[in-house]
Amino acid sequence: MIRIDFSGVPTEGLSQSKEIEAAFDGFTREGYVILDNIVPQDTVRALHEEFLERYKDQIRDKETADSLEVGARRFMIPLQFSGGLGAAQVFANPYVIALVRMILDDEAIIEAFGAILSLSGAEKQHIHHDGPILFNSEISRLLPAYAMTFALPLIEMNETTGTTALWPGSHRRGGHEGAEPEQPTIPPGSGVMWDFRTYHSGMANRSDQVRPMVYATYARRWYQDPVNFRKETLQRLVFEPGFLGGMPEDLRKLFAHVRSAA
Numbered sequence: 443m444i445r446i447d448f449s450g451v452p453t454e455g456l457s458q459s460k461e462i463e464a465a466f467d468g469f470t471r472e473g474y475v476i477l478d479n480i481v482p483q484d485t486v487r488a489l490h491e492e493f494l495e496r497y498k499d500q501i502r503d504k505e506t507a508d509s510l511e512v513g514a515r516r517f518m519i520p521l522q523f524s525g526g527l528g529a530a531q532v533f534a535n536p537y538v539i540a541l542v543r544m545i546l547d548d549e550a551i552i553e554a555f556g557a558i559l560s561l562s563g564a565e566k567q568h569i570h571h572d573g574p575i576l577f578n579s580e581i582s583r584l585l586p587a588y589a590m591t592f593a594l595p596l597i598e599m600n601e602t603t604g605t606t607a608l609w610p611g612s613h614r615r616g617g618h619e620g621a622e623p624e625q626p627t628i629p630p631g632s633g634v635m636w637d638f639r640t641y642h643s644g645m646a647n648r649s650d651q652v653r654p655m656v657y658a659t660y661a662r663r664w665y666q667d668p669v670n671f672r673k674e675t676l677q678r679l680v681f682e683p684g685f686l687g688g689m690p691e692d693l694r695k696l697f698a699h700v701r702s703a704a
């Protein structure tokens with residue numbers, strides 16, 4: 443399993459660190475990487491509480507104008523860039539951004555930001571990849587990544603709450619048949635990142651609580667997810683007024699595709 447521990451790794455000079463290097467190698471080879479200890483556990487507990495309070499109306503088994511059903515009892519919703527959930531530590535976590543910029547490039551953007559809720563009793567999700575094969579051509583599998591999903595679970599993802607199963611190497615092979623997935627336990631404070639081409643599937647939630655996972659799609663500047671946002675009312679990015687204006691230059695680059703950020 444590709445799993446790198448970031449506890450105690452200084453955020454300065456990260457792009458030169460052996461941990462980022464190892465995460466980059468693993469991601470490139472296997473199409474995913476688990477990033478342990480990138481956010482303090484107490485912070486994730488506070489984010490969980492905030493989520494349950496702010497998004498309580500969306501924790502229900504019904505697709506609405508601003509949600510998308512992505513499996514039985516499983517929904518994707520946008521999260522607003524505000525409060526703790528919209529803090530830089532979440533959407534621009536230094537370890538994640540160092541890796542994103544190494545895998546994509548320095549101009550990488552946040553293409554979408556939200557949460558996947560797997561409700562109590564959610565069934566195993568269909569096996570899928572997040573984006574298409576570029577140019578509808580096998581050559582796409584040889585190319586570097588064009589987009590990736592980063593997920594930060596707000597409770598431990600395990601056999602009971604249901605983790606995200608990942609098929610190593612499937613971004614290059616282009617299939618998952620006959621291969622066993624990794625089914626990592628991911629504790630609060632750790633995250634997982636996968637290539638848009640990597641096959642994966644949310645596992646059943648056998649617990650009695652909702653399993654929320656914050657997600658961000660990072661992409662090359664020219665890419666726009668053509669799969670998950672067909673529904674016009676579903677927003678990719680939701681800002682509170684003034685959010686982009688007050689942002690340091692280096693982080694604002696992540697929103698360079700947003701007209702008001704130009």
Ligand SMILES: O=C(O)CCC(=O)C(=O)O
Binds near residue numbers: 558606
């Ligand atoms: O719920 C999960 O663990 C994964 C969700 C997912 O991959 C998706 O909805 O695209």
